Amino acid sequence: MPVVDPVIYARAQMGVSLAFHIVFAAAGVALPLLMVIADVVHKPTGDAGYLLLSKRLAKGTGILFAVGAVSGTVLSFELGLLWPRFMGTFGEAIGLPFALEGFAFFTEAIFLGIYLYGRDKVSPRLHLFSGVVVAVSGAASAFFVTLVNAFMNGPPASPDPLAAMWSPAWPTQAVHVLVSSYQATSWAMVGISAAFLLRDPRRVLHRKALAIALPVACLTAIVQPISGDRSAKHLATAQPLKLAAAEAHLRTGPNAALHIGGIPDLETGEFHGAIPVPGGLSFLAFGDTSAVVTGLEAFPRAEWPPVVGVRTAFQIMVGAGTTMALIAVAIVAWTARRRRLPDGRHWLLVLAVAGPLGFVSLEAGWLVTEWGRQPWIVRGVMRTADAVTPFPYRAAPFWLFTIVYLLLGVAVVYLLARQIAASEPSNGSQPPAMGAGRQSPPSPDANADRSAPKAAHAD
Numbered sequence: 001m002p003v004v005d006p007v008i009y010a011r012a013q014m015g016v017s018l019a020f021h022i023v024f025a026a027a028g029v030a031l032p033l034l035m036v037i038a039d040v041v042h043k044p045t046g047d048a049g050y051l052l053l054s055k056r057l058a059k060g061t062g063i064l065f066a067v068g069a070v071s072g073t074v075l076s077f078e079l080g081l082l083w084p085r086f087m088g089t090f091g092e093a094i095g096l097p098f099a100l101e102g103f104a105f106f107t108e109a110i111f112l113g114i115y116l117y118g119r120d121k122v123s124p125r126l127h128l129f130s131g132v133v134v135a136v137s138g139a140a141s142a143f144f145v146t147l148v149n150a151f152m153n154g155p156p157a158s159p160d161p162l163a164a165m166w167s168p169a170w171p172t173q174a175v176h177v178l179v180s181s182y183q184a185t186s187w188a189m190v191g192i193s194a195a196f197l198l199r200d201p202r203r204v205l206h207r208k209a210l211a212i213a214l215p216v217a218c219l220t221a222i223v224q225p226i227s228g229d230r231s232a233k234h235l236a237t238a239q240p241l242k243l244a245a246a247e248a249h250l251r252t253g254p255n256a257a258l259h260i261g262g263i264p265d266l267e268t269g270e271f272h273g274a275i276p277v278p279g280g281l282s283f284l285a286f287g288d289t290s291a292v293v294t295g296l297e298a299f300p301r302a303e304w305p306p307v308v309g310v311r312t313a314f315q316i317m318v319g320a321g322t323t324m325a326l327i328a329v330a331i332v333a334w335t336a337r338r339r340r341l342p343d344g345r346h347w348l349l350v351l352a353v354a355g356p357l358g359f360v361s362l363e364a365g366w367l368v369t370e371w372g373r374q375p376w377i378v379r380g381v382m383r384t385a386d387a388v389t390p391f392p393y394r395a396a397p398f399w400l401f402t403i404v405y406l407l408l409g410v411a412v413v414y415l416l417a418r419q420i421a422a423s424e425p426s427n428g429s430q431p432p433a434m435g436a437g438r439q440s441p442p443s444p445d446a447n448a449d450r451s452a453p454k455a456a457h458a459d
Helices: 006-045 048-082 084-117 124-153 161-165 170-199 204-238 240-246 280-286 307-338 345-354 357-371 395-421 444-451 453-458
Strands: 258-260 275-277 376-378
Touching: 006 048, 006 124, 006 170, 006 204, 006 357, 006 395, 048 084, 048 204, 048 395, 084 124, 084 161, 084 376, 124 161, 124 170, 124 376, 170 204, 170 345, 170 357, 204 240, 204 280, 204 307, 240 307, 258 280, 275 280, 307 345, 307 357
Parallel strands: none
Antiparallel strands: 258 275
16 A cells, blocks of 8 residues: 655645635624624614524524634644644744634624524614624634735744734735635525525525625625735735746746636646637736746746646636626626616526535635645745654544544534525515515514514524
8 A cells, every 4th residue: 555645644634624614614704794784684674584584694603603613623723733843933923813813703702692692682782783793703703814824825024923914915815815705605695595596486585685695796706806816916926936836837928828728738838728818917917918927937846836736726716706707797787777686587597506606716716825835834934844743643633534524514514404494484475576675575484583582582
């Protein structure tokens, strides 16, 4: 049996943990915002459907918060156990943002408890304020963790902890991560709601969920390419090797073409089956089609990241993001002309199919960030192979944690599916026009919720 490189096991375990955690962390950041929006819309309209939607989203937030706490705790142990030399060398530099992340996490936990169990027990203003704090704390938690990753991608020259926290990569990376969290979650909610409405257009609660999530999905889908453009221009100057790997760009030179799809030949720099855009990469990197773009050949081969993997993930990320942006622009144009959000069957089918693209793009973007930094754990300072633990038995914890994550993932999907499917039975009425400000007939669940608030809390 061939011997597996111990670094591969350590990286695989960390990769599985992060791939699992990032989904629930992103949803935990964005779902409270949608929860608060539903609450805010309910206040002036008095529509019980939005109140019920807010309660269901709060329960979903609670589930995701619990899972994120578990997987985040595992990750904190893995940092110390799998990468002790990294933590021993850079623990002081990354300790401050991790401490602030912990503060944000506990703040979120406290106010989530108030929001979940304080409805009708505290004042409406305090209850709404607690929801806002949950949304802000979740975003702050993701922000501080992203500062650590930004430090790993571009450490500053100064060893001062404050300088390490505000590394050169933090403005572009933090914005990109936060927008992607809202984008992925809102598109997932749009896709789920659209799928239920395709099966039964009378489901009023899912129509309201679509009315809340679709504007957020469109806004983030349009903003994210702008954030991505800023990130690409930052990479061109601060991390040129990562940009070259993302585009499999071999030769340094002006008028660098952007290749869509295809298979790169890393020996000749040619692409097979790709669609070339002359000067596209130069424009993406520097805003000038004639600008010189650094190629892979400018760096030692031993320092190249896994180019094919990085480029494939980058193509998936850009392809999914572009698709969502085009759909968003079409929806905005349609809405401006018709004065209402699209809710026809063809639109619902498009939205149901596009729903998973946000998380596909999120996971692919994370792979670009992590694979593109290799072979460094801290770019230019410490190699990944030099940071790994000398502990010889790495296969057992890898498979153990993989099984645990699979079981935990199945349990979470089951719990969330129950919440979504049981949100509201069909009420037999005609489907109302979709719009956040429109009144629609309350569902049986919603009427029961008004007359028996205690039972609503109990379920």
